[in-house]
Amino acid sequence: MHTVAVERAARYDPSEVAEAMDRALASLGGMDTFVRPGERVLIKPNMLAAKAPERAVTTHPEVLRAVIRLVRKAGGIPLVGDSPGIGGFRAVAEKSGMAAVVREAGAELVPFDEAVAVPGSGLFRRMDVARPYLEADRLINLPKLKTHEMMTMTCAVKNLFGAVVGTAKAGWHLKAGADRELFARLLLEIYLLRPPDLTIVDGIVAMEGDGPGSGDPRPMGLILAGANAVAVDVVAAELAGIPKQLLWVERAAERLGIDGWDRSRIATVGLPPDDARVPDFRLPHLSDVQFGIPGFLKNRLRHHLTARPVPNPEGCHLCGACLDACPPRAISVRDGRLHFDYHACIRCFCCRELCPDGSLGVRDGVLLKLLKKFKE
Incomplete structure (x- = not known):
C-alpha cells in the first residue's frame, strides 16, 4: 500500500502552511524518514516561467519555505533547482518569489544548466538530465497542481520534466510530443531515472482551465504528500475530479506496470477525500478526438x-x-x-x-x- 497525506491549508499564510506541512509529514513518519543529517537535499519546485505567485503558474514560495524549514530541521542541506520552460533561472526565481525565500531560509539556488548523459530504462535509450538532479543525496519533488492542455494534468510526474535542461525540452517535444501516449511514456521513463524520495503538492491555489501557463487560479486549499509520485498524482486527479481516461501519465503507468497507479492500493490519511474534493474543476480545452481511431x-x-x-x-x-x-x-x-x-x-x-x-x-x-x- 502507498500512503498519500491530504491536509487543509486555506491560504498562503506562513504559519498555516507550516502547520499543514507538519501534519502531512507526520502522517508519513516525519521529514526524518526521508532526510538524514548532512545529506544534500534537492528541492525541485515548478518554475515554469517568471510569473508572480498569485498567477498560480509556479510553486508558491511559502510552500517552498515550509519544506526548506523541515529539511534543515532534519539536518539536511537544502538546495533549490529547476530548468524553467522560458526565461533565465535567476529571473524566474526572483519573479516567483522563490529567490527571496531561499535567501531568507538559508538555502541555495542551483540552476540546472549542466546535463549528464545517462542510459534510459526503456524505450528511450539515452537521456540528458541535469547534474544536480542526479547527484543530490535526496530529491524532494514540489509540484503545483495544474491543468495541462496536452497531458490534462501536470503535477508530480510531469514536474520532473524540469530535470531536462533548457532547450533539450523542445527536442523531446519534437521527438515524442505529437503522440500523447508516447510523451506520457517519456515522462514516466524520466521519473524512473531518479524517483523522488518525497513529493509534496502545492494545491492551496491550483490552476484550472487552459493550464499550465494560461489557466485560471482555483482555490483548493490542499497540501498533498507521499513517497510515490504516481500515487500522489492519482489522488490529486481524484480530488480535482479528472476522469481516468484523460490522465495520460496514469494510464501509461498502468499499461507499463509502474507502481502507484492502482487506486485500491493507495491509502489517504488526514483530510477525508470526500471533504477535500473540489467541484466543477474546469479542465483544459479538449484538443483532439483520436481515441480508438486507426x-x-x-x-x-x-x-x-x-x-x-x-x-x-x-x-x-x-x-x-x-x-x-x-x-x-x-x-x-x-x-x-x-x-x-x-x-x-x-x-x-x-x-x-x-x-x-x-x-x-x-x-x-x-x-x-x-x-x-x-x-x-
Missing part, C-alpha cells in the same frame, strides 16, 4: 480531428517567446503578424504554455467541433 485515419484527418493554436493579434506583442518555444519551428512572423504552419505543428501547445501575454487562442477542427456539439 493510425492511418489519424494521419489523414489530423487537421479536422484536433484543435490548433491561433494568434490573437490584439494581445500579441511579437516578443518571440512562442517562436523559441515551438519544437518543430512551425511559427514565423510575416508582415508584422504570427503565421502558423499547421502541417508542421505537432499540437503540443508549448506556444500557449509559454506565451507571457496569454495571447494565443485555440481553434477546433471541423470534426472536433461536430463531436463537441453531439456530446452537448
